[in-house]
Amino acid sequence: MRSEEQYLIDIVEAAEAIARFIDGINRETFLQDEMRQSAVMQKIGVIGEAARKISPALQNKYPEVNWPQVIGMRNILVHGYYSVKAIIIWQTAVQSVPEIGKQVTQILAKEFPKSD
DSSP states (O other): OOOHHHHHHHHHHHHHHHHHHHTTOOHHHHHTOHHHHHHHHHHHHHHHHHHHTSOHHHHHHOTTSOHHHHHHHHHHHHHSGGGOOHHHHHHIIIIIHHHHHHHHHHHHHHHSOOOO
């Protein structure tokens, strides 16, 4: 079984990947690039799936992360994939994912400090 630390790391790594995938492109380019859209959607799904594995206790300790919204986006991608619009993926990638990555990075530092 994977640890909560690993799931949090998964979230941060997926957020970092999304940042790389959209680096240097604009909305119009993204909306015309099916492969890039698919890559970003997959990583948003990873973020939501990993968030689902975080215990209610840890979620409650960090309410600044909108856990229900993060998990809900994953559910839409998985169960309502046919209704997902590329513009929503773009907006999520640009507006929400960087903040989630930052918040979870801070959680990792607090909950699982590295001893060097």
